[in-house]
Structures are given as structure tokens and as C-alpha cells.
Amino acid sequence: MRTALGGREIGVKWRLWLRLGRVSNLPTVWTNGLAGWMLSTGMAPISGLWLVLVALSLFYVGGMYLNDAFDAAIDAQERADRPIPMGEVTRSTVALGGSIMLGCGMLLLFTLGAAAGLSGMALVAAIVLYNWCHKRTLWGPVVMGVCRLLTYVTAALAAGNISTWTLIGGLGLFCHVVGLTYAARQEAYDRMETAWPLAVLAVPAVILLTRITDATAIVLLVLYLLWMAWSLRLLFRRQSGDVSRAVVGMIAGIALYDAVLIGALGAAGLGWLAVAAFVLTLGLQRLVSGT
Template structure:
């Protein structure tokens, strides 16, 4: 790690921070849940899909910092680009390359998945290009996660399935609510509570789908605990509380995936998603989630 006195950080730490790699397990759980919802895919194919989406996620995070470099220079000068740890041109190049590689990997798995990857790449670029001050940007971010479900589902089955689309739409709503909350991170206060209602969409969809097994009931309890903790943080509004709430909501994406996986009866997929939740919480202790 570089000297804190100069404000620079080492190259590996820079790469980890730019990619927000602590959140990658939530991408893996997205792929696991979507694959289960689509009927279940081969282990190798699921792993390749998870790798492809992971590359696209990291690429999107790189592009986010590259596009936001001037705003970060004012609001978050410790970020890698404004701190001088890496050149923005290199961040743009790496981010774009990772998106392309991810799309190509999806296309090798199945042509239809590659087309979904192109749509995902376009949504990632659109969000990063114009999200500051854009009232619909949180829904574009939600669309990115929904398209992960679509792409992973298409790797398993060549047609978009209703059983994948409905959970994907619920995940879109959840991530939009999360993103609305994340927008308040720099001001460290909550000015409107209505976006938080979007977070309930996955629970409603899962309940309608009849997710009431012992495992799903455990996940409901875990989601309730997350909701209680987030509400406590947002109500207290001490310094850093909004950031902690956002990080926990990001980790809970894997809980949402686990809940959806229980609706398929494939409990090992749900358990894998639960492990992703725990891993995300551990990794966030070392690499900030936002």
C-alpha cells in the first residue's frame, strides 16, 4: 500500500477500490439464482457466466470512477483517480475492455446471452455517463441487475422465461431503492423515505410465489433483521450511517437471490447465495462497498 502522507495508494489496492470487488459475491449470487430459476445450468457454464458478469461489474465500476472523476475530486478526493493513484485514461481503457471481454464470454456460452450482455453493457455505460442529477438513474442501475438475471437465464435456456423476468423486475425495484439511498451518502442524511418502499418488492414477489419453506422463512427473518438495522442507521443519521446502510443493502442482494432460489426448490442454490451474503460482509471490511 502506498504512503498515506502522499495520498497515493498501491496499484493492487487501487484496482480493488476501483472495482468495488467486495460486492462481487452479490454478482455471483445473481447468476446462481437466475440459473436456478431458468431450470438449472451446468456447473462449468454457471462459473463462466459468473466470471463474465463479474468482469462486466468491475468494468462498470471502473467506468463509474472515470466518469465521476471531477465530482469525486470535490466530494471524495481520496478515491483513486483524484488522489493521483491512477490516470483516468487508463481507467476508461480497462473498464471498456472488461465490458467487451464479459460480453464475448456470454456470447460463447449462448448467442442470446451475448445479446443480453450487449444490453447490459449499454445500460452500464448509460448509467455511468448520466446518473448525477438524473431522476431515473436509480432505475437504470436496477435494470443493470435485472439484465444480469436475463443474461444468466438465457445461458441456461434460449428464451426469456416468466419465472426469471418477474424476480428480475423485483430485483430492479430493490436496487433502485438502494440506489436512491446511496445518492444520500455524501450528505449523510435521508430526505425522503418513499424509495425505501421499493426494497420490499422481492419479499412480495417471493411470498406470492409461495416461498414458505423452512429455509425461505429463515431468509425472511434475515431480511427483516437487515431492514431493522438499516432503519436504525438511517434514523440515527450519525456520520457514516448512510454509508453503512448502503453497504448492508448491497450485501442483502444475495439474500434476495437466496429467497428467489428457494422458490425453485433448489436449496443448494439458496445456500450458495447465503454464503455469498456472508462473504460480501467479510470483504466489505477490507474494501469499501461504495
């Protein structure tokens, strides 16, 4: 009987930590790392890519832990069902776990070179800055966009160096994330109060439409545009729960954006693998909340 109860408690704890880390969105982090690596002009051994993906995963989950730790007081008022306000875990425990993950991620990247390690440090700084300021300033979405942009930069530097495509593709990713993060700020109110900041979502579409010629990439681009159109429709439909559904949809859409860039490099198989990551994200979001 005691063993059964102990196993149940362990299961509850695992679900708690998975929820805190929003792990359902991890496939989008992996496609970011893959896209950033491929957009580089470097020739580093492919084995380094696996270390990059592990490091970026640690950054993402650790950053999400810190997000709950920083927001505990506000969540107690606006999102009382989060684990810390519910008393399921202490703020200090979550903060410690997140900090350890960020530190481990940085150490991993330094094994791939000083440039990758320093970029990882910049990414950690951006993560901490976002968690500290996103409830205090209107510029929070911009900082989050920088976080995702730095995933491309970090992966590219680990692979060898940054290319023009790294920066162009990174700009589109930055704008996609700025737009969805702005929408996420409205999730607690379940309505869009001001729509004009969402115009930034047009930037990735313009970048892709003007630079993509590969046949596979064009098909993937159509998928990305259709998905984003569906997500935006939810934002403006104003039915209960639509903002939340739109936000998690746009988070999953990050993998589709990566898929287009990867396909444009002639790697059709890897492009469709990124589409599979998009589908996986949607499936995982049904098990673990993505926001």
C-alpha cells in the first residue's frame, strides 16, 4: 500500500515539474536549434548539434521555472491555479532548479567553443531579464523575441559561424515571437484589447515570401501561413478560451517557421521533420499546458 502511494506521489511530482517547465513546447526549441545549426556556414561535427539541443532545452525549461518563481506574487492574484500559489512547491525550490539548469546549459555550450558559450551566456541574461521585467514593462515581448533569436545565433556559432541567412531568418523568428508574446499577455483577460502590435507578425511572412524559391519550402510556407491565419482568427473571434488557443497555436507555429527555413536550404526531409515537431507540440499541449 505504501509503495503504491509513493509511486502515485512521484507521478504527481513529475507532472508538477513538467507543467512548470511547459515541456510541451520543447519540440519548438529543438527545431530552433536545428534551423540555427543549418543556417550556419560552419562545418562542425554533427555530434555538437545534440549538445546544442540539450543546452537549449535546459535553457527553456530552466527559464520557465524562473518565470513561475518571479511571477509567484502576481500569479497568486491572476493565476492562482499555478503550482507555487497552490502550495504544491516552494518558490525557492523552483528558482534553484531553474538556476541550476541555466548554469548546466552554459557549461555544455562552452564545450563547443568560446563563441557558443558566450552566446549562451547572452541567452541566459536575456532569459533572466525577461522573467524580471516582463510584468513591469511593455517591452517584455521584445526581450522574449531576443531570447528565441539567440537560439539561432547560439546554434549557428556552435556549428561554426553566423551567416546572412542566420540573421534574416532570426529576424523573422524574433518578430513571430514578439507577436505571440504580446498576444499571450492578453491571455489572463481572454480578449485582445489592442491589435496593432500584432502587425509585427507580418514580418516573418514577408521575409519568407520574398526569399523562398524551393518547391518543398513553398509547400511548407503555405502550411505556415494557413496556420497563422487560423491562429489570428481565434484571437479576433472573441469566444471564451480563444486567446489561449491562439497563443499555444502560435507557439507550435514556431516549428513550422523553422521548417520553411530548413526546407529552403534543400533539406526537405529535415523540413518535414520540423513539421512533425509541430504536430508533436500540438499533441503534447493536450497533456501539459503550453502557457
